Amino acid sequence: MLDIPKAQITRWLPELQQMEALFKRHADLLEVKQEALISAAEHRLPLYSATMKGYTPGRPTVLMTAGIHGVERIGSEVLLAYMTTLLSKSTWDPLYQSLLRSVNLVFMPLMNPGGMYFNTRANPNGVDLMRNASIRAETPPPMLYGGQRLSRRIPWYCGQAGAPMEAENLALEAVVKRLSHESPFMLSVDCHSGFGFRDRLWFPYAYRKRPIAIIDKILALKLLFDKTYPNHHYVIEPQSRSYITHGDLWDYLYKCHKNTHSSLFIPLTLEMGSWMWVRKRPLQIFSAGGLFNPIAPHRRARVLRRHLLFFDFLCSAAAAYEHWLPGKNEQSTLTAAAKSIWYSD
Ligand SMILES: [Zn+2]
Numbered sequence: 001m002l003d004i005p006k007a008q009i010t011r012w013l014p015e016l017q018q019m020e021a022l023f024k025r026h027a028d029l030l031e032v033k034q035e036a037l038i039s040a041a042e043h044r045l046p047l048y049s050a051t052m053k054g055y056t057p058g059r060p061t062v063l064m065t066a067g068i069h070g071v072e073r074i075g076s077e078v079l080l081a082y083m084t085t086l087l088s089k090s091t092w093d094p095l096y097q098s099l100l101r102s103v104n105l106v107f108m109p110l111m112n113p114g115g116m117y118f119n120t121r122a123n124p125n126g127v128d129l130m131r132n133a134s135i136r137a138e139t140p141p142p143m144l145y146g147g148q149r150l151s152r153r154i155p156w157y158c159g160q161a162g163a164p165m166e167a168e169n170l171a172l173e174a175v176v177k178r179l180s181h182e183s184p185f186m187l188s189v190d191c192h193s194g195f196g197f198r199d200r201l202w203f204p205y206a207y208r209k210r211p212i213a214i215i216d217k218i219l220a221l222k223l224l225f226d227k228t229y230p231n232h233h234y235v236i237e238p239q240s241r242s243y244i245t246h247g248d249l250w251d252y253l254y255k256c257h258k259n260t261h262s263s264l265f266i267p268l269t270l271e272m273g274s275w276m277w278v279r280k281r282p283l284q285i286f287s288a289g290g291l292f293n294p295i296a297p298h299r300r301a302r303v304l305r306r307h308l309l310f311f312d313f314l315c316s317a318a319a320a321y322e323h324w325l326p327g328k329n330e331q332s333t334l335t336a337a338a339k340s341i342w343y344s345d
Helices: 006-012 014-025 073-092 094-099 113-118 167-182 215-228 249-260 275-280 282-286 297-306 308-319 328-342
Strands: 030-040 043-052 061-066 104-108 185-193 200-203 235-238 264-272
Touching: 006 014, 006 113, 014 043, 014 073, 014 113, 030 113, 030 167, 043 073, 043 113, 043 167, 061 073, 061 167, 061 308, 073 094, 073 104, 073 185, 073 264, 073 297, 073 308, 094 308, 104 167, 167 185, 167 249, 185 249, 185 308, 215 264, 215 308, 215 328, 249 264
Parallel strands: 061 104, 061 185, 185 264, 200 235
Antiparallel strands: 030 043, 043 104, 200 264
16 A cells, blocks of 8 residues: 555655554544645655544534644644543543544544645645645735746646645535534544644634624534633634634635535644744744654653643544534524634724
């Protein structure tokens, strides 16, 4: 399946080996599927999904993804760390065993294996997968990093106008469609790093500043999180408050879902505040990936345990979605509150 010499993978893509070892160690607990084979120069790399065994259509679903930008390796590591905890707990912790009977969990920890192999943000075709969907910003985005069609040699390349999405994105789209079809409620979280001093949880849209229609449900989820973990450290806001982009994949997947399903899908992005790591260790900007990943071992360990509670919260919130989703009489109040919190400026 893998035609790159093992020594090369060990050196350039250890995350793939770590993930495959985890899959192998827990073969009895995971359903692993190769969703695509990605061309990387003369090689082919697998793009996997892993579903917790016991998947049952009709249950709420949580989809966790990472590694869409190949340089943001910490996202994949954070997700693999969570899977390690979850897989262990599922064998002995009655709370987790009960949770896993009420929610479907699907993981895609290494979405851009070719980009990670070459240590590039883009995929091996030079396309930024998070600028590649067929959705254009409503107002002009920032020059270049909002997405550009000038050249694949410049970062943030959207791909050619009118071309199909890249293979990695088509694979993710197929998984989202499959899950949407079978889930009355779906939450997703996509792990990134490289922006800001704080950990942010973004929700759509990236393509426009106007609020998303389900803003009342998103505020209800935020209030549940605030109430459950009053000391959490996340900034929760629409991505458009940080910047507008062309081609955002989650904007696109959300809209596709909305147009074809009556069920609810809330896609979130975890944007880890990597500038904190650089501020504490400025010289790391000279090391490969130093802008996007914690380098000091103690800091890396801290980041790997920093998001476990939030991921747990997402799973529990999905399992109990009927409990906290606003009823008809609360929707207008929550919508008005959300507009004043997030969209009044
Ligand atoms: Zn990213």
